Every structure is written in C-alpha cells, then in structure tokens.
Amino acid sequence: MLTDAPEPADAAPAPAPAPAPAHAPSEKKQQPPSKPLAWTHKAARAFSSPTIYPPTLPFECGGAREYSSYLLYALIAGVPYMLKRMIGFSLGTYFVVAAILALPIGGLTLLVHSWIVSTPTEQICALPNDPIESYMTILDKELKAKYNGYTKIPMEEFFESYFDGDIDLTGDALAIFENRYDWAVFPITIRAAKFFVLQMIPELVWHSKKQDETQVRDHYDRGDDFYAAFLGDRMTYTSALVGDPSKRETLEEMQDNKMRDVCERVGMRAGDRHLDIGCGWGTLVAYAAKNYGTDSVGVTLGRNQTVYGNEQAARWGVGDSARLLCMDYRDIPRRPRYNRITCLEMAEHVGVRKFKEFLLQVRDMLDDDGLFYLQIAGLRGSWQYEDFTWGLFMAKYIFPGADASCPLNWVIGQLEATGFEVRSTQTIGIHYSVTIGRWYENWMRNKDTIVKSYGKRWFRIWEIFLAWSIIIARQGSSTCFQILAHKNRNAFDRSALMREPLGYGMPSGSL
Numbered sequence: 001m002l003t004d005a006p007e008p009a010d011a012a013p014a015p016a017p018a019p020a021p022a023h024a025p026s027e028k029k030q031q032p033p034s035k036p037l038a039w040t041h042k043a044a045r046a047f048s049s050p051t052i053y054p055p056t057l058p059f060e061c062g063g064a065r066e067y068s069s070y071l072l073y074a075l076i077a078g079v080p081y082m083l084k085r086m087i088g089f090s091l092g093t094y095f096v097v098a099a100i101l102a103l104p105i106g107g108l109t110l111l112v113h114s115w116i117v118s119t120p121t122e123q124i125c126a127l128p129n130d131p132i133e134s135y136m137t138i139l140d141k142e143l144k145a146k147y148n149g150y151t152k153i154p155m156e157e158f159f160e161s162y163f164d165g166d167i168d169l170t171g172d173a174l175a176i177f178e179n180r181y182d183w184a185v186f187p188i189t190i191r192a193a194k195f196f197v198l199q200m201i202p203e204l205v206w207h208s209k210k211q212d213e214t215q216v217r218d219h220y221d222r223g224d225d226f227y228a229a230f231l232g233d234r235m236t237y238t239s240a241l242v243g244d245p246s247k248r249e250t251l252e253e254m255q256d257n258k259m260r261d262v263c264e265r266v267g268m269r270a271g272d273r274h275l276d277i278g279c280g281w282g283t284l285v286a287y288a289a290k291n292y293g294t295d296s297v298g299v300t301l302g303r304n305q306t307v308y309g310n311e312q313a314a315r316w317g318v319g320d321s322a323r324l325l326c327m328d329y330r331d332i333p334r335r336p337r338y339n340r341i342t343c344l345e346m347a348e349h350v351g352v353r354k355f356k357e358f359l360l361q362v363r364d365m366l367d368d369d370g371l372f373y374l375q376i377a378g379l380r381g382s383w384q385y386e387d388f389t390w391g392l393f394m395a396k397y398i399f400p401g402a403d404a405s406c407p408l409n410w411v412i413g414q415l416e417a418t419g420f421e422v423r424s425t426q427t428i429g430i431h432y433s434v435t436i437g438r439w440y441e442n443w444m445r446n447k448d449t450i451v452k453s454y455g456k457r458w459f460r461i462w463e464i465f466l467a468w469s470i471i472i473a474r475q476g477s478s479t480c481f482q483i484l485a486h487k488n489r490n491a492f493d494r495s496a497l498m499r500e501p502l503g504y505g506m507p508s509g510s511l
Helices: 040-047 069-087 091-116 141-146 155-163 173-178 190-206 209-220 224-231 251-265 283-292 303-315 355-365 385-398 408-417 429-445 447-454 456-475
Strands: 136-138 167-169 273-277 295-300 322-326 338-344 366-379 420-427 478-487
Touching: 069 091, 091 190, 091 385, 136 155, 155 167, 155 190, 155 385, 155 456, 173 456, 190 385, 209 303, 224 429, 224 447, 224 456, 251 283, 251 366, 251 429, 273 283, 283 295, 283 303, 283 322, 295 303, 303 322, 338 355, 355 366, 355 408, 366 408, 385 456, 385 478, 408 420, 408 478, 429 447, 429 456, 429 478, 447 456, 456 478
Parallel strands: 273 295, 273 338, 295 322, 338 366
Antiparallel strands: 136 167, 366 478, 420 478
C-alpha cells in the first residue's frame, strides 16, 4: 500500500512493487510484463539532483504516434462524399459540407481512438500490476462494482468522483499519481467531450472583457489566504528557477532566482519604464523597482491582488515607483511607451483568437529599442492522451479561459507575424516541476486550515492539480517557455544583445 511520497534523493532508487493489501481480491495476481523494473539504474544520473522530484514509473501513453492522420483525412473527404452520393448536392456544396464536418469528424476520431489505442510497446519500466484497492478506497457502491481488482478507472471519472467524496486515497497523492498507469486509463470521456464542446469552445471563441473579468475574479479573488497556503511568502504564481541543482533550494530562493533572471534578461536599468502585464500580486513589480530602480507598473484584473501588491510595494519602500492598476489589459494606456514589458504566464488567458491582437498592442506600447519578455505555459506537439485529460481538467477547474497554451512553434509564429524578432527561447518545464513540488508540500502542510476555511472539495481539487502537475511538467506534457523579443526593425541595435558563446575562453582545443 502506498504511503507518504519520498523526499527527492541523490539518486532515484529502483522502484519495488507495493505489497497487496489485506483487502485485495483473492484472485491470482497477473504477472507484469518482462520489462526492466530497475530502469533508474540507467537513468539515475539524470535525476540525481536533490531538488528534483524523480519519477518512479515513467510510463508512456498512447497518442500522436499511434493516431493516423491519413485516416482522419480520408474520413473528412469520404463522409461528405457519401452524403453527396446519397443526397446529390453539387461539388461546391461538397466542399462546404466537408469544411463544416471537419472539426466534428476530428473530434469523434480522437474520442474513439482514445478508448481503443494500444499502450506503446517501447517502455523502460514495468507496471507493478497491483489491484486498484492498493491506491484508493472506492466508497460508492456502483462505482466499486465497475472498478475493482485489476480493472482500471478512467482518470476523468476518478478525479470527479474523488472531488465528490466517492473515493478516498490510501496514501500520499503524489506517490499514487507516480503509479497512475497502474490504476488509471486516459480516454476522452463523454463528460469531458461535452465540457470541451459546450463550455471551452464558446469561451475560446468569445473572450470578451466581461468573460475574462468574471473568470479572473472568481479564481484569484477567492482569498489571499487560499493562495498563500501554497505560494508562500513571495505570492508568485509562476514558475520559479532552480539556481543550484546540487542543493535543495527553498521556494523563496527559487522565486528570487526567477525575478533576478527576468530583470537581467531584459537589461533593466534605473529609470526604465517597466510594464508587467498580468502581474498577479505584484512581486516582480516591487522587486524590479527596489533592486533595479525602475518605474514599474503592474496590471491585473484581480481586486485582491491589486490591494496586496500596492501594500507590499509600500512595505518595501517603493510605493512611489511600483504601482498596481486593476484593469483589463486592453485598457492599458499606450503612451508614453515602455522600455521594458514583461508578461509572465498571463498571455495564455488572452486566448488563441485574441493573441495576435494582444501582441500588436504590446508592440505598440513598447519603445522602438525596448525589450519584451514573455513567459508562457505551453504544450508538446507530440501529444499523448494523458495530456488531453490533464488539459481539460485544468481548463475546467484551475485556469478557465487559458486556451492559448500551445506548442512553441505556434507562439514563435505569432510573435514573428506581429513584427517581433525572437532573440532567445528557453524551455523551463523541469523548473516548473520543482516549483509545483514546493507548492504541493506547502499545500499539504496547510491541509487542516484549507479544509476548515474552504472545505474538503477545494482542498482535493488543488491536491490533485499540484500532485499531477509535478509529473506533467517533469515529463514534458506541459512546459513553460521563456522568450525574449524586440521589434523587428532595421535600426534596432542588435549588437547590444550579443553574448559570449558558451565555453568561450576555455582551453577546449581548436582545429
């Protein structure tokens, strides 16, 4: 039976199958496939940092590699053709029908394929093959009749039942989720599909000011104590950066690393006009003003965040040079322009449809020789079905309206199409995994306080969000990109951004 999650170690130990509990079914246990269980002996060096949350069962899920695009194209062409033969409409009508049916056909093929896809054979570890009772206690009788012994539960059905109190976990959520492929499957359920069609798509298409305001305030004005329970003293709801992988840094140290890194990347100097779009509780705004002498303005729709950030700036002695404004990003005054504009994990909420419009606004607000720093959560292009299940969970419970989390090539394409030149990009998903791990530890320490103030359901939603996201960020399902850009103008002084090559000056040999 699983218990508490282990602390990160210098080398990940070889996982051993958990013993079957006393209440496990008496049927003969299936034999696990003949795959190497001690995979970490080969990969231990990669997870040797004491700050990382190492995997214990890095199993691969079916997805893009098993999905046939050729079959999709054939269906998109073939179904309207069959209708054309049956009804007898014109060729022009055929193309119109094909365009209309393309999205529904694509959605249906994904839904069906998610239920029948085979598990990839290229695995580096074997499942423990323990009964589901090793991981959870199913309290609902009908649910227990469906899922018992070695019958796996769809992940979406699990977390909905867990939030409703129909399931209890037998141990630490992170440890149980590390073994999730032993007890869960990841099809797109009918309930998830209905949410996508009836709620997520309309939100994606609309993204009005009123919609964004409602979603942000419902989320971020829940209570500062709710967020402080996992964000800690810095109240920063974005990925931190690990500075020294050889030691276990605190969350506060890693957030300070990130704020310093951002300020250095954009070359902040005393007197710079700095705008932080989607500033949250305003910690970066106050940090830049205090440590770099900038005149910084932060913008957020959160009323609680605005009050907190202005009070924090006053406590830090920079109340005159660090200010938070409560407004929609579309209402930010565009003049005078800003030398430095930062946007950390807010652009996802702008939405796919509004993204170009947002970037054009940023370009208009930026000085001709200014720099734009964009930190944005994204997804991998070579998706797996677990990625879809997690993404729909996040859209429903954690970040509603954040539909512009896309692969890097899409983000870069949007920047270039709106007149920016990208100077550098970094993928910091592993840093995000560590950040969320520290949030998870804080959340679990504050369990009693959260349950008392907000109830068990809210506690459980964030428990699953944080535990699962540690893994999602570590394995690359979702990640975070740091992008530095400037206006793509002939007169821009690109020489000011030159940096020494890695290893320059080192005695590494020559030809």
